[in-house]
Amino acid sequence: MTTHLEPARAVQLEDVPLRPSFSGGGLLDVFRRHYLLKLIVQKEIQARYQGSLLGLMWSYVQPLVRFCMYFFVIGLVLGLHKSVPNFAIHMFSAIVGVHFFTETFSSGTRSIVRNKAIVRKMAMPREMFPVASVIVSAIHTFPQLLILLVGAIAVGWQPDLQGIYAGVLGLAIITVLGTALALLFASMNVFFKDFQNIVSTLMIFTHWVVPMIYPFSKLATSGIRTTVFFGIYLANPLTISVLLLQRAFWVPSLPTCGRHAPKICLQGGDPSTIGFPHLPHHLFLLGWVMLAASFVVLVLCQVAFSRLEGRFAERL
Amino acid sequence: MAASIVADHATKKFTMRYHRTIKQITIAAMRRQQISDTFDAVKDVSFTIEQGESVGLMGLNGSGKSTLLKLISGVMKPDSGQVLTRGRIAGLIATGAGFHPQLTGRDNVFLNAAILGMSEAETRRKFDQIVEFADIGRFLDTPVGHYSSGMFSRLGFAVAVHTDCDIFLVDEVLAVGDRPFKRKCVARMDEIRAEGRTMFYVSHAPASVRKMCDRVLILEKGALGYDGPVDEGIRYLGYDDDGDDVNSEESEESEVDEELGADV
Numbered sequence: 001m002t003t004h005l006e007p008a009r010a011v012q013l014e015d016v017p018l019r020p021s022f023s024g025g026g027l028l029d030v031f032r033r034h035y036l037l038k039l040i041v042q043k044e045i046q047a048r049y050q051g052s053l054l055g056l057m058w059s060y061v062q063p064l065v066r067f068c069m070y071f072f073v074i075g076l077v078l079g080l081h082k083s084v085p086n087f088a089i090h091m092f093s094a095i096v097g098v099h100f101f102t103e104t105f106s107s108g109t110r111s112i113v114r115n116k117a118i119v120r121k122m123a124m125p126r127e128m129f130p131v132a133s134v135i136v137s138a139i140h141t142f143p144q145l146l147i148l149l150v151g152a153i154a155v156g157w158q159p160d161l162q163g164i165y166a167g168v169l170g171l172a173i174i175t176v177l178g179t180a181l182a183l184l185f186a187s188m189n190v191f192f193k194d195f196q197n198i199v200s201t202l203m204i205f206t207h208w209v210v211p212m213i214y215p216f217s218k219l220a221t222s223g224i225r226t227t228v229f230f231g232i233y234l235a236n237p238l239t240i241s242v243l244l245l246q247r248a249f250w251v252p253s254l255p256t257c258g259r260h261a262p263k264i265c266l267q268g269g270d271p272s273t274i275g276f277p278h279l280p281h282h283l284f285l286l287g288w289v290m291l292a293a294s295f296v297v298l299v300l301c302q303v304a305f306s307r308l309e310g311r312f313a314e315r316l
Numbered sequence: 317m318a319a320s321i322v323a324d325h326a327t328k329k330f331t332m333r334y335h336r337t338i339k340q341i342t343i344a345a346m347r348r349q350q351i352s353d354t355f356d357a358v359k360d361v362s363f364t365i366e367q368g369e370s371v372g373l374m375g376l377n378g379s380g381k382s383t384l385l386k387l388i389s390g391v392m393k394p395d396s397g398q399v400l401t402r403g404r405i406a407g408l409i410a411t412g413a414g415f416h417p418q419l420t421g422r423d424n425v426f427l428n429a430a431i432l433g434m435s436e437a438e439t440r441r442k443f444d445q446i447v448e449f450a451d452i453g454r455f456l457d458t459p460v461g462h463y464s465s466g467m468f469s470r471l472g473f474a475v476a477v478h479t480d481c482d483i484f485l486v487d488e489v490l491a492v493g494d495r496p497f498k499r500k501c502v503a504r505m506d507e508i509r510a511e512g513r514t515m516f517y518v519s520h521a522p523a524s525v526r527k528m529c530d531r532v533l534i535l536e537k538g539a540l541g542y543d544g545p546v547d548e549g550i551r552y553l554g555y556d557d558d559g560d561d562v563n564s565e566e567s568e569e570s571e572v573d574e575e576l577g578a579d580v
Contacts, residue, residue: 021401021405
């Protein structure tokens with residue numbers, strides 16, 4: 001069966017170089033072995049919903065419940081529906097982005113410990129597991145984006161090129177940053193399980209430090225604007241991503257200026273007329289800076305991961 | 317002939333931890349106790365194995381055999397020195413380790429084969445052979461979590477022995493398989509050896525090392541104590557004393573067991 005292959009193989013083998021058996025090829029190795037990555041992603045999805053009646057539906061329950069709660073409490077009780085037109089879209093576009101980030105970060109952090117049976121015994125690029133959990137999170141996010149889009153269209157959203165550009169940029173920042181943090185925390189979690197608790201503690205903040213349940217204009221028109229906190233606020237990549245997603249979904253759904261138009265409206269129906277204070281100055285420039293910074297962080301996290309992965313097998 | 321496995325002053329340190337929490341560490345530090353200690357599981361080991369050689373690795377429990385195997389398979393990274401290999405590595409080490417209990421046997425075969433470096437086409441081509449070898453019949457589409465331990469490891473073995481590898485590592489007592497399966501494994505391992513692949517065989521059973529290998533390495537407390545012909549090696553280790561060999565009944569029946577190192 002395989003015997004006829006052997007002579008050819010032996011000849012080829014002379015050309016194969018001697019290599020360190022511990023690969024450490026990093027993220028590049030992960031994408032080189034995309035077939036394995038595909039299988040691991042399938043495994044993660046299948047395993048997560050095995051024996052569950054609702055299956056994949058569960059990934060909608062949490063954001064949906066959160067949405068409903070905020071919608072009633074913040075929108076109706078605190079009255080943001082009046083001051084922010086299409087507040088539901090404003091909030092849901094932020095929830096989708098934040099949920100993508102938190103899922104990436106927290107499932108990525110646990111990914112290596114969860115797969116310790118494999119990591120301890122078999123040689124493969126260990127980055128495979130954090131990357132797979134980023135992809136699984138992205139797969140879960142996609143239908144939420146569709147729901148968001150349907151909702152936005154229902155209240156008058158119209159596609160515009162700049163908005164699509166903003167959405168892609170926003171999701172790109174979250175993906176790159178999420179991958180970076182998943183790598184770093186997954187490797188540290190091998191040594192101290194405290195890190196998965198640190199991550200879930202950090203996650204408490206994410207809903208409050210982005211303009212989700214309050215509009216950005218509230219901050220930009222308040223006294224905070226002149227303080228250092230405003231700069232810090234805008235230096236958060238997650239904030240910029242959320243604002244970009246709101247530029248993509250919420251801004252184009254705003255009503256056109258007319259006689260009965262509320263205070264935020266699109267002049268001539270053009271979403272690009274919306275600027276400060278509803279969105280920060282230089283939003284797209286900030287977006288690119290954040291994306292570049294996220295790549296730098298990714299490289300640093302990869303370096304840290306490569307340093308730590310040599311001791312994974314013995315510490316798991 | 318090209319070198320297949322090269323160990324160049326490879327050393328692997330393990331940390332022993334006495335204290336796990338901050339509280340324990342603080343108390344230990346105040347009492348001036350040791351917080352952690354290291355030991356060399358593999359100490360400055362150097363050797364070269366040529367392509368096509370069959371090498372046995374022997375040593376007492378805790379001498380570092382499994383660690384050395386993990387350095388070769390690429391699961392662990394040496395702290396100093398290096399371990400180089402040429403070509404694809406597979407083997408009977410922790411077979412079924414990559415199996416996910418909730419996935420079916422079929423899905424697990426594909427996943428396990430992919431971890432070992434096989435492509436989708438290659439797995440498809442060999443799939444029938446693997447299933448036939450594992451002999452798990454209609455359980456193929458059942459989650460492997462419901463398998464008996466024998467079926468579980470048979471499936472793992474089947475994937476490993478069908479990988480087109482250049483280096484074949486063996487470190488598992490085949491205690492789980494029944495006799496017909498053991499015979500099948502021996503036959504397959506002989507085949508692999510005959511195909512000119514490098515075989516690295518960890519065993520406690522002198523008879524099987526004698527049969528399978530043409531060279532033996534012996535580890536003593538992590539250091540390489542002996543490297544040379546098989547018979548002298550077994551004498552060096554003191555395993556040639558028949559009185560110690562539990563399985564050395566001269567019956568043909570136990571021969572297979574002995575070859576496979578079932579004398580745990």
